[in-house]
Amino acid sequence: MSEPVVLVINSGSSSIKFQLVEPGSGRVDGSGLIERIGESSGHLVYHYDGGVIERDDVIEDHTAGLHAAEEVVAEAGRSLAERGVAVVGHRVVHGGPVFREPTLLDDAVVAELKRLSPLAPLHNPPNVAGIEVARRLLPDVPHVAVFDTAFFHTLPEAAATYAIDTAVAHANGVRRYGFHGTSHEYVGERAAAFLGRDLEETNQIVLHLGNGASVSAIRGGVAVDTSMGMTPLEGLVMGTRSGDLDAGVILHLIRNAGMTVDELDDLLNRHSGLLGMCGENDFRAVRAMIDDGDPAARLAYDVYVHRLRRYLGAYLVELGGADAIVFTGGVGEHSAILRRDALAGLGGLGIVVDPDRNESPDGSERRIGADGSAVEILVIPTDEELAIARKSIALV
Structure with a gap:
């Protein structure tokens, strides 16, 4: 029985990174990058076992970008449906005080992510845009948000607290959240394993x-x-x-x-x-x-x-x-x-x-x-x- 495949999406303000991963073995079935979304000339590159597909074209928005990703995966051999994608994992930069674990995405969660956008105005809006488009393109597959901030929810209060008026801080969500948490957690685990x-x-x-x-x-x-x-x-x-x-x-x-x-x-x-x-x-x-x-x-x-x-x-x-x-x-x-x-x-x-x-x-x-x-x-x-x-x- 073949291993399930996870489609991982990292949606930025003008780019989308995507990867097809077998989570058990770590094997990458395909990896793509779409750049210059919304500009006069976009760029797409997709690496897979059979080679590389690369093209320049206008990519108007994230919807067009993810459609292009879907098309290039199919062009490389098998469509996303044929690959049997089991789940779509989305990188989300800021989970605020609400999201401390990977979270199954539904309309209520997406609405809450939009509400958190002022905490990460450069990152969360494009993350959410990618989620919304991907949920429309793959409506029958579960979608999960994995948060950069989640690993750091364990910070002691002394490390997480800024020395400003407490009422102002609480009213506006001002505290240290931390980022790159997925990387820090993964690398820390791998380092301990390497050292035995x-x-x-x-x-x-x-x-x-x-x-x-x-x-x-x-x-x-x-x-x-x-x-x-x-x-x-x-x-x-x-x-x-x-x-x-x-x-x-x-x-x-x-x-x-x-x-x-x-x-x-x-x-x-x-x-x-x-x-x-x-x-x-x-x-x-x-x-x-x-x-x-x-x-x-x-x-x-x-x-x-x-x-x-x-x-x-x-x-x-x-x-x-x-x-x-x-x-x-x-x-x-x-x-x-x-x-x-x-x-x-x-x-x-x-x-x-x-x-x-x-x-x-x-x-x-x-x-x-x-x-x-x-x-x-x-x-x-x-x-x-x-x-x-x-x-x-x-x-x-």
């Missing part, structure tokens, strides 16, 4: 580093702190996001630069971080600029590493020491220089990188710490789609 240790007895610091970036402190498989907050804007320096910022800077820009809320939103989310400091948000391009002697890129990188090390130190204290430091995400998995610099000079804390292991091009789960390192240092590739697929099939 019980998850419940392993303290880890997980660094999810990509265009978006976050770090978490995980005690015995339970999240106790994380760098992202009420929104994915707080914390580490990111590709286009500022990360931590004195709130007074916002007041200063309103009073002295006359900036509006929308202008500040655009500045902090889309034109800050690495992009704001040196004009480039791709980490590889920033490193190339540094190699060419660009001082702005050098400073941007130094700020990035400084912020990362500050969180690392804080979480080592919070956990009372870590059994493992784990790198994941596009930057975390592929930048040996970043890993080296982030952990440089920490031998006194029992954290020692092995240069040869660190620079190995091996893309699998691996140890990069020196033999004498008291703290394990690992690279664990993340697989959020597989995690979503497994959570979705488990629910239904």
